[in-house]
Amino acid sequence: MKDYREPAIRKQRKISGFNIWQSNWWATHGKGLxxxxxxxxxxxxxxxxALNNDTRKYYEEEAKNAANLRVKEQNSFITNAKSRKTQLNNGIQDIRKMFRTLHVTCGMEFITLAVSNYDELRSHWFGSNIGEEFYQTYSNLSDAIIPFRCFSILKKKENEGVIKSVAETKSSEILPDESETGHTFNLSAINISKPNSIETRNKVRFILRQKFxxxxxxxxxxxxxxxxxxSYKVIGWxxxxxxxxxxNLKExxxxxxxxxxxxxxxxQN
Structure with a gap:
């Protein structure tokens, strides 16, 4: 029987002043114990x-600073691309579990579009089984991937102060120029969660042939x-x-x- 429960939320252990202090104590006075x-x-x-109140307050403040630093690190951008991809995949799996739970308990279907404002992470779509089937049969949704990704990049630049406002950008400027990107085919139609399927294989071969x-x-x-x-060389492989x-490739x-x-x-060479 499948487990449709939501993934349990892992609670972070609270750091106290005693935790900060005892690590120092064991490193100095507790050697050999x-x-x-x-x-x-x-x-x-x-x-x-035996510590006085001022010393204890000092370590309590250190504990607060350590906790704040941990929260900041958890909510900050992951600079390592491999770690970032792992975090994304784990998060998507958790969301899938939540979708299954809501499908059973509330009779809801879901489809999610996910795009990256960084080049090394692919655009993604996933959802409940019916939601994914709907995405594959309703092509208008896949047409939104590229403008959605471009819009997210513009919003990132706006937040960083590189541009003034995305709202001032014309909708035609959000879409990339095909002459610049070289992409006139629908990459988002591939179900990347099924890399070994015949459908994925055929679509990848077709897209590569189009590119060639x-x-x-x-x-x-x-x-x-x-x-x-x-005569030729491949870039980006x-x-x-x-x-x-x-x-002929492995999974x-x-x-x-x-x-x-x-x-x-x-x-061409």
Whole structure:
């Protein structure tokens, strides 16, 4: 039986002044003592109780500062791209669980569009089973991915003070110029949660063939003799994945290709 319960929220342990102080005590006075021994713990507690009020207040303030710093770190941008991607994937899985719960308890269906204002994270769509099926059959939703992503980038620049206001930007300026992006195909139609499906494989191969035709005016990508041919080169393909037909890749390699698909292009040598 499937578990439709919402993921449990992990509560953070509260940091006290005693926690801050005892770490210093064990590092200095507690050397050689067994921290699990009741006698050693009593020595530590007695030393804490012997402190005057001013010293205790000092450590309580240090505890507040440490707690505030932890909250700030949790709510700050993750600079490491791999860690950021892991955080995103874990968060999406939690949201999926919540969707399943609300589907069962409230009879609701969901579809979510997610875009990144950073290039290395792909645009994403997910939801309840019916919501995802609706997305695949109703093409108007997929048409919103690119303007949504462009709008999010503009809002980020607005918040950073790079531009004055997105509201002053014409709607036609939000959409990227196809001559600049080189993308005239619908990447958002791919269900990236199913990298091994025949549908995903066919769409990836079709998109790469379109890119190849558009970028270098070629007909078919020479996968089998790619290592020996010298006429073309591929840009944006994952560095740790050998360039070959998508169907020949392992699952983890396919996921990397899907992550990079938007930025892949071909050039003539």
């Amino acid at each position: 067994n921290i699990k021994d009741k006698g050693s713990q009593k020595l530590c507690a007695d030393a804490w109780n 035709e558009q970028d270098v005016k070629g007909n078919n990508i020479p996968y089998k003799r790619w290592k020996t041919q010298t 994952p560095l740790d994945v050998e360039f070959q037909d998508y169907s 983890e390699e396919r996921i990397k290709v899907l992550d990079s698909l938007y930025n892949i292009r071909f050039e």
